[in-house]
Amino acid sequence: MRMIEDIKVEFRSDFENSTIMINSGVYKEDINYVESGIHYLEDSFVPKNDWIDADNDILDILTQNIGGKRKHNKVLIGKIPDNIRNLFLDLGIASAKSKREAFQKLANNQDITLKIEHDIKKYLSKYNSKKDFKLYKLLVLYPNRKTTAIVNFDDGMKFIGLHFDSSKTFEIETAHTSKNRFCLNLGLEDRELYFVNLSLKKIKKMILDKNPNETVTLKTLTPLFFKYFPNYPIVKIKIKPFEYYIAPTDNCIHEGTTLRKKEMDISITYLGYFDI
Secondary structure (H helix, E strand, O other): OOOOOOOOOEOOOOOOOOOEOOOOOEOOOOOOOOOOOOEOOOOOEOOOOOOOEHHHHHHHHHHHHOOOOOOOEEEEEEEEOHHHHHHHHHOOOOOOOHHHHHHHHHHOHHHHHHHHHHHHHHHHHHOOOOOEEEEEEEEOOOOOOOOOEEEEEHEEEEOOEEEEOOOOOOHHHHHHHHHEEEEEEOOOOOOOEEEEEHHHHHHHHHHHHHHOOOOEEEEEEEEHHHHHHOOOOOOEEEOOOOOOEEEEEOOEEEEEEEEOOOEEEEEEEEOOOOOO
16 A cells, blocks of 8 residues: 655654665454463554565655654654763663663662763753653563553553554544653664554544544544555664654554564653654
């Protein structure tokens, strides 16, 4: 299926031909499939593993005509300054082999940790002068997982596959007013971000164009989109160590993966109204 022009990607870091890849869509994960002892939620969708480098036509759709695109319809890829990078290197967090070890390095080096917090806030203020953002989490994930988002349900933890976030209460039509997410790669290897380059409002319109009788809600939007458009290309962006992305994760379907990693996947995330 042909990709539609909507959410854009802007690079303020080094770009290589393999930085952006696409595939041929998704498949519905079997609820009986178990990974690391965890099942998938019913109606969970996972990208097909047939990635190819984006050609010039796809790159034009994703990266050209960015003027006028704002925080709710753009993904920005940037690189953290050397002073912050060097603090994390001094901390040695990238070599952590577990979540416990990563947090222990923070606790054992409080002076460096406080300096990191100060310098990141100062850097992020260039995207939000009012400093209307906050630390969300330090995430430490094991390698070789198809997807990474896990939610607690009444019957236990489950992977949810491709999804959109909910940093605040919103409707499909107001998802663009939500916060966006700053996520910095602190690991030794590239991180990979999957996303659909369509806003929730655009997705709803596409579903109703296919079938005006569908009831499209926040709960049904993702499964209905993949029901009618299972072959819509998923975008994969590689985020190098000490690069970050700022993305409208409340306003687009997305997910992470650690499939092609050998080391722990380590990142730090802030939520806020980042003006990009």
